[in-house]
Amino acid sequence: xxxxxxQGLDLVLIAPQANPPVCRIMDYGKFRYERNKKxxxxxxxxxxxxxxxxxxSCNIDTHDFxxxxxxxxxxxxxxxxVRVCLSFKGRExxxxxxxxxxxxxxxxxxxxxxxxxxxxxxxxRMMTMFISPIAQSSKK
Numbered sequence: 833x834x835x836x837x838x839q840g841l842d843l844v845l846i847a848p849q850a851n852p853p854v855c856r857i858m859d860y861g862k863f864r865y866e867r868n869k870k871x872x873x874x875x876x877x878x879x880x881x882x883x884x885x886x887x888x889s890c891n892i893d894t895h896d897f898x899x900x901x902x903x904x905x906x907x908x909x910x911x912x913x914v915r916v917c918l919s920f921k922g923r924e925x926x927x928x929x930x931x932x933x934x935x936x937x938x939x940x941x942x943x944x945x946x947x948x949x950x951x952x953x954x955x956x957r958m959m960t961m962f963i964s965p966i967a968q969s970s971k972k
Contacts, residue, residue, distance in 0.1 A: 885915045901941040908946040908965040918959040
């Protein structure tokens with residue numbers, strides 16, 4: 833501490849868990865500034881994965897279905913996860929097999945850019961399925 837005081841600098845504890853603890857004589861303000869700069873830099877490199885949602889119904893037409901698939905592919909290419917929701921209205925609940933076939937068809941259409949994270953599950957009147965993007969390294 834005396835050496836640090838003589839030089840007009842601070843004694844900074846670098847690694848407290850080491851045996852013996854590691855200290856360095858330096859300007860503490862500059863050390864803090866550099867550390868915060870590194871933290872901000874690492875935050876910039878992180879990517880936040882959003883969950884986008886695509887809603888379907890049992891009696892969807894082929895063109896509408898293709899539009900929904902194209903939207904999902906666009907989301908997956910952007911690196912987001914996709915939640916596919918199929919809603920049953922009225923007596924459609926009796927024909928859940930139609931819904932499962934539709935979601936299987938949707939999965940097949942998105943298979944080039946995404947893989948299923950969570951298989952279709954029925955929650956109330958909604959059948960949901962999650963698709964995540966395939967890693968970049970396996971695409972090439």
